[in-house]
Amino acid sequence: MITTTGLTKVYRSRGREVTALDGVDLHVREGEVYGVIGQSGAGKSSLIRCVNLLERPTAGTVTVAGQDLTALAGRGQRAGKELRQARSRIGMVFQHFNLLSTRTVRDNVELPLEILGKSGKERSRKALELLDLVGLADQAGAYPAQLSGGQKQRVGIARALAGDPKVLLSDEATSALDPETTRSILQLLRDLNRQLGLTVLLITHEMDVVKSICDSAALMENGRIVESGTVSELLATPGSELASALFPVGGTATGEDRTVVDVTFQGDAATQPVISQLSRTYNIDISILGAAIDTVGGLQVGRMRIELPGRYEDNVVPVGFLREQGLQIDVVGEQQLVKEGAK
Amino acid sequence: MTWSEMQPLLEQACWDTLYMVGWSTLIAVVGGLPLGVLLVLTDRGGLLQNVVANKVIGQVVNVARSMPFIILMVALMGFTRSITGTTIGREAAIVPLAIGAIPFFARLVETAVREVDGGLVEAVQSMGGNTWTIVGKVLVPEALPSLIASTTTTIVALIGYSAMAGTVGAGGLGDIAIRYGYQRFETQLMWITVAILAVVISLIQFAGDFTARSLHRRGGRSGPAPKLRLLKASTADTKTV
Numbered sequence: 001m002i003t004t005t006g007l008t009k010v011y012r013s014r015g016r017e018v019t020a021l022d023g024v025d026l027h028v029r030e031g032e033v034y035g036v037i038g039q040s041g042a043g044k045s046s047l048i049r050c051v052n053l054l055e056r057p058t059a060g061t062v063t064v065a066g067q068d069l070t071a072l073a074g075r076g077q078r079a080g081k082e083l084r085q086a087r088s089r090i091g092m093v094f095q096h097f098n099l100l101s102t103r104t105v106r107d108n109v110e111l112p113l114e115i116l117g118k119s120g121k122e123r124s125r126k127a128l129e130l131l132d133l134v135g136l137a138d139q140a141g142a143y144p145a146q147l148s149g150g151q152k153q154r155v156g157i158a159r160a161l162a163g164d165p166k167v168l169l170s171d172e173a174t175s176a177l178d179p180e181t182t183r184s185i186l187q188l189l190r191d192l193n194r195q196l197g198l199t200v201l202l203i204t205h206e207m208d209v210v211k212s213i214c215d216s217a218a219l220m221e222n223g224r225i226v227e228s229g230t231v232s233e234l235l236a237t238p239g240s241e242l243a244s245a246l247f248p249v250g251g252t253a254t255g256e257d258r259t260v261v262d263v264t265f266q267g268d269a270a271t272q273p274v275i276s277q278l279s280r281t282y283n284i285d286i287s288i289l290g291a292a293i294d295t296v297g298g299l300q301v302g303r304m305r306i307e308l309p310g311r312y313e314d315n316v317v318p319v320g321f322l323r324e325q326g327l328q329i330d331v332v333g334e335q336q337l338v339k340e341g342a343k
Numbered sequence: 344m345t346w347s348e349m350q351p352l353l354e355q356a357c358w359d360t361l362y363m364v365g366w367s368t369l370i371a372v373v374g375g376l377p378l379g380v381l382l383v384l385t386d387r388g389g390l391l392q393n394v395v396a397n398k399v400i401g402q403v404v405n406v407a408r409s410m411p412f413i414i415l416m417v418a419l420m421g422f423t424r425s426i427t428g429t430t431i432g433r434e435a436a437i438v439p440l441a442i443g444a445i446p447f448f449a450r451l452v453e454t455a456v457r458e459v460d461g462g463l464v465e466a467v468q469s470m471g472g473n474t475w476t477i478v479g480k481v482l483v484p485e486a487l488p489s490l491i492a493s494t495t496t497t498i499v500a501l502i503g504y505s506a507m508a509g510t511v512g513a514g515g516l517g518d519i520a521i522r523y524g525y526q527r528f529e530t531q532l533m534w535i536t537v538a539i540l541a542v543v544i545s546l547i548q549f550a551g552d553f554t555a556r557s558l559h560r561r562g563g564r565s566g567p568a569p570k571l572r573l574l575k576a577s578t579a580d581t582k583t584v
Binding site: 052054078079084085086087088090092094096098099100101103110112114115116159162165169 | 385391399462463465466467468469470471472473474476480481484485522558
């Protein structure tokens, strides 16, 4: 639904160059919620603004719903008619809501419809319908200043949906909200994604956002995408930074001659009594350093950090047994051992 | 001078002042609003970024602003004659008044429009709005309270300028104060005109502040007080000499 290839953005000001995006390849499938996470300054904002060409990319292409937007952009700073039409089919919500303070809630939602040239009757029908969808039908006559942050963002979402978009871009939509309101806004986005088949691309710096609604995620650092994939792919990737951030387990080894192993269960594997099987089969004592079960991107996932006596070399067979059970095994510090072995 | 002698003079003077200030304000708003918006749009990073145009407009505005009104009036005599057919009288005074007020108002518009949150512009761009839509539906409506305050400031400044219009036989309250009060030692009449001017200016300021504030209240709590105070302070620097 959204594809970027080699997207590059370089800001030039007074002879200095800052590379905000450095060859970003992003692929968002139709109907999914895709989260891009990263520290501030990682290039997330530039990325999402390049998707609807609020920022002109220095190089690379952006394709939304099969349409190459970079080809529509033209040369000048001003957006041509075709690009503007394409933009009206992409909804966008903002961190600071960006509602017009001089218009009522309803008139704010009508604004994109005015731009689309809809008649007055059609506008008010659609606006009320959308306000109903986001649960604000009773506030249609209020001014934005009279609403709470969460309500303002609901108006922002209703406004973004006015042009019947297939794609919704969310620029830190929950970052200015408290945790409770964040949850309700995320739930709303999730519902809209399901009900309307809306493809959502969101950027955030909060791992919880990715955890609670994203089907796929990407980690951005210094203008590049470091890791990306569906949440279950990421969790199944050994050594994935995103996976361990999404689902951290704690605990450190109790002594020198110990092997620490992270075991990740997904789906059916979660029901197998693997730890007691392991213990009985190899007659070893296993201590559990940390464990948790959580829902990540709608998947039930369990993760456990266990400690086996002896060095890694002594535990090759039990670790192999765990792998045979279809579990994902990350031996903590294994990569270092492998490197040393290579010497 | 008795009151019965003064009354018709004062009445005529009030009408002359209102006539000149009214028309010149109208022309200043019509001319200054687009100019001020253009100053913002053509600026670096603006929607119609055009550094050359911005520099040219900015320079013209600066030169016109820095010219003392009485000199502007004399300098524009040829132009005034080509428009009104004369350089004497109320109509003739409106031309330099309006031309003096256009750049003044344009600068105030520029400041007001610059204060509109850039996020709103971005939001409308993301909906597919063009530059016209952004100006008409975002920049002007969102800056409206400040624009009203700017208009008030301009009217007050124009009343000041209009006192000098007496020198081209345009009449008005300032003219009365000079001709009778200064040249004929009619101190009483002079103080009456001063009082009338004070009352008129207070009323205009009050009406302007009230309108701006009530628009703001509708728009909510986004701090009306600092902006208005800023504009009132700038009233003091207007050249009323």
